[in-house]
Amino acid sequence: MSANNWENAVRKVEPYVPGEQPKESDVVKLNTNENPYPPCPEVKELLNDFDISKMRLYPAPDAEILVDSIAQRYGLKSSQIFVGVGSDDVLAMAFMTFFNSDKPILFPDITYSFYDVWADVYRIPYKTCPLKKDFTINPEDYYQENGGIIFPNPNAPTGVLESVSMIEDIVSKNPDSVVIIDEAYIDFGGESCLTLTEKYENLLVVQTYSKSRSMAGMRIGFAMGSEKLIKYMNDVKFSVNSYTMNTITQICGAASMKNEEYFRDIVVKIIDAREKSKKKLAELGFTFTDSASNFIFAKPEQKSAKYVFDELKKRKIFVRYWDKPIICDYLRISVGTDEEMEKLFAALEEILNG
Numbered sequence: 001m002s003a004n005n006w007e008n009a010v011r012k013v014e015p016y017v018p019g020e021q022p023k024e025s026d027v028v029k030l031n032t033n034e035n036p037y038p039p040c041p042e043v044k045e046l047l048n049d050f051d052i053s054k055m056r057l058y059p060a061p062d063a064e065i066l067v068d069s070i071a072q073r074y075g076l077k078s079s080q081i082f083v084g085v086g087s088d089d090v091l092a093m094a095f096m097t098f099f100n101s102d103k104p105i106l107f108p109d110i111t112y113s114f115y116d117v118w119a120d121v122y123r124i125p126y127k128t129c130p131l132k133k134d135f136t137i138n139p140e141d142y143y144q145e146n147g148g149i150i151f152p153n154p155n156a157p158t159g160v161l162e163s164v165s166m167i168e169d170i171v172s173k174n175p176d177s178v179v180i181i182d183e184a185y186i187d188f189g190g191e192s193c194l195t196l197t198e199k200y201e202n203l204l205v206v207q208t209y210s211k212s213r214s215m216a217g218m219r220i221g222f223a224m225g226s227e228k229l230i231k232y233m234n235d236v237k238f239s240v241n242s243y244t245m246n247t248i249t250q251i252c253g254a255a256s257m258k259n260e261e262y263f264r265d266i267v268v269k270i271i272d273a274r275e276k277s278k279k280k281l282a283e284l285g286f287t288f289t290d291s292a293s294n295f296i297f298a299k300p301e302q303k304s305a306k307y308v309f310d311e312l313k314k315r316k317i318f319v320r321y322w323d324k325p326i327i328c329d330y331l332r333i334s335v336g337t338d339e340e341m342e343k344l345f346a347a348l349e350e351i352l353n354g
């Protein structure tokens with residue numbers, strides 16, 4: 001072994017652990033909030049007809065066709081849209097671009113568990129603000145000095161939705177920081193705070209194709225905000241890697257954004273299944289937050305969450321469980337098709353009452 005100390009200079013981090021992607025196909029997969037329906041039919045057609053010779057060329061670095069389709073859908077200028085390889089990529093870029101201060105950034109203690117990982121990898125100081133007992137945000141926690149603010153709305157993994165007026169209160173109190181609202185789940189019944197971006201130059205709204213548009217495997221996320229914010233993000237992005245998003249993804253993403261009817265159709269189906277599932281879970285003795293997302297954060301009252309998680313797994317039904325303070329009593333259950341939910345409930349009945 002050499003006595004060299006090269007490892008002292010290595011950037012050491014504890015990585016984010018994504019939900020399990022099982023190899024077997026017979027799993028009822030309710031653990032990563034994927035959409036149970038296929039992407040819109042145009043995506044299939046485009047994939048079938050794709051001219052493979054296009055692969056020879058680099059993709060459009062500005063992803064113009066995708067950016068334009070998003071701008072059109074949301075009534076914004078193309079210069080107000082930033083796209084990335086999933087919203088994880090967009091958020092990581094936003095952390096690198098906007099959270100560049102000695103003051104700590106702020107986010108809730110119970111939230112998307114990637115935020116502290118990005119803060120660590122980019123050496124950004126951070127402070128977490130405890131949620132109230134009912135898992136809502138206390139806006140006053142965000143009145144203190146900070147180097148930036150981020151939280152999801154609805155929050156993950158709780159599914160709890162905050163109002164646009166509460167978000168405006170926080171943004172208006174923080175003219176000297178960038179505030180990022182991660183709206184990964186907003187299409188499942190929440191009101192987006194996008195309208196606030198007209199008034200607040202420092203507000204960035206991030207959304208994804210992975211949930212409501214059923215394209216988690218393609219990896220498309222986007223940020224919307226003032227032209228100034230988007231320009232700053234693009235400057236950083238083009239200082240790291242110009243060609244992040246491949247050609248076929250750009251084309252399919254644009255087609256998906258144009259099919260509003262299909263989008264609304266699958267979102268309504270998921271909302272219906274979620275509301276039915278809440279009733280069933282209540283009958284089974286679970287308590288849960290009033291989720292406005294495509295998952296339910298539910299606590300089994302008779303048995304421990306870990307026990308139920310393990311028993312479901314034995315029956316090839318995957319949900320998400322975290323062995324962490326406060327949330328260790330809960331399971332996060334993604335909303336699947338009616339058929340998948342029936343299988344889940346039959347198994348739960350057996351586990352809890354059998």
Ligand code: PMP
Nearest residue numbers: 086087088112152156184208210
């Ligand atoms: N934000 C939140 C709150 C999430 O739960 C997820 C999904 N893990 C993401 C962002 C990232 O999603 P994607 O990269 O697939 O767009």
